[in-house]
Amino acid sequence: MLSNLLTILNKSVGYSMDSKVTMQDIADMLDITKVSVSKAINNQPGISDNLREQILTTAKKMGYHKTNNREKSTSYNFAWICPKRFFLEDETFYTTIYYYINKRLMEKGHTISCFVINDKEESENKLPLQFSQESFDGIFIAGEFERSYLKKLEMIDCAKIAIDFYLPDMNIDSIVTDNFYTGFEATNYLIRKGHMKIGFVGNINNTSSICDRYFGYLKALMLNDLPVRNDWRIVNNDPVTGAYTLDFSLPKELPTSFVCHCDKAAFILMQKLHIEGYKVPEDVSVISFDNTSICELTIPKLTSIDINRKQIALQSIDQMLRRLEHTDSSPRKIYLGGHLVERDSITSPRKEQLIP
Structure with missing residues (x-):
């Protein structure tokens, strides 16, 4: 009788007793990122106490069981965001970096969405609508936005890589030319x-x-x-x-x-x-x-x-994946050289x- 009741309850939330509940399932249920779930389950900093408690409660209700080996994700969902003034049709620096990032991520089975922010959206601190509707595991921030816009991006709960710029007061990884x-x-x-x-x-x-x-x-x-x-x-x-x-x-x-x-x-x-x-x-x-x-x-x-724009792209991906594996490590600033x-x-x- 109790077994039948548990089966009915699990089906009502979309899971059977035989299915394995993953971190992504919990993230989807709460409409948050998988990174946040990982922080809560592994007792890592970076999320509020209220969110941590909510995640742990939901995980328990859904029957999640933590394993010794880190749960592997088959794919990540990323965003690329860049000011329009740097993403011009006749200026190929950032478009080339995006090409190599998109190409390599597709080869690895990941997805990426591209967002180009115009001057008005930036001055009004207006984030893309998808940022509130979709969960991204990481954001590649290409080119230096205005400080207020960068602060708003920094508040988003996911991994971030700053490409071709750095700011001393931003607590994120940076890939920059020397x-x-x-x-x-x-x-x-x-x-x-x-x-x-x-x-x-x-x-x-x-x-x-x-x-x-x-x-x-x-x-x-x-x-x-x-x-x-x-x-x-x-x-x-x-x-x-x-x-x-x-x-x-x-x-x-x-x-x-x-x-x-x-x-x-x-x-x-x-x-x-x-x-x-x-x-x-x-x-x-x-x-x-x-x-x-x-x-x-x-x-x-x-x-x-x-x-070397390809090198910038590949280093950005490597650091992004490393950040997703090691969410509590200190931010890194990686310098790349150039040649005449x-x-x-x-x-x-x-x-x-x-x-x-």
Whole structure:
């Protein structure tokens, strides 16, 4: 009699006595992530006491039995979220990273949804509707959002990986290029070519990667006793929309070379120089970062620091899966290097250009 009653009760919640209740079953029942269930069952930090009690009570009612071996998930459900200003049709850095992440996750049997956030949604701190309707095991945050938006993302109860940025007050893993060192190396390359008057293109208040590249540039100048001039620092894009523009002024006295924070910024600078009657590299040499397809389209072809987007993608996946396995370990900041791809946009300055 009691056995029959238990069978009826278990069927009423969708489980039979013969079925094995999993963490995912509990997560689905409570409309939360599997990571939260794992934290509760394994007595790990990261969830509230009320939620922990609710999970444990539900697990007991559903007949969940913890095993010695960690329960293996056949697949995870991930989200990719990126500001629209970084996910542009003519800017392939983040789109390439997403391509490799999506490809590898599909090969591993996981799923990923892509969300591109426009300026209005970001300024209003508006998360995608799916974030409240669907449970994600992890979120790849690609590109640096406004602080308030990042804080809202940080509150979501799942694993997170920051791609191409970091913030000291964010308690999440980061996969970043060593932008300080690559900025230092790019500037030193120009110095070895004989340049003593070197400018910088990029808004250092826009992202941590631009800021780090600028300070690497600054270190190279200071160590070589070269001038640091504010009029040689140019911004040629909108900080909110990310749109690049020719509506900026060149300094009255041009440096002999520029370090540009990315290939698109360099492309726009080269257009402006051409309009104003200057030749690259005869009058002004240009170097940039990312080594995107733009480098082969400029005239002359653009010298750039290659950032291995496939490596960023694979490291992001590896760290995400590691985070899901070790939810209570300290956040990691993983730095990746870059290498110079020489093309035709740099030459040594003429003798008359070296006169102070």
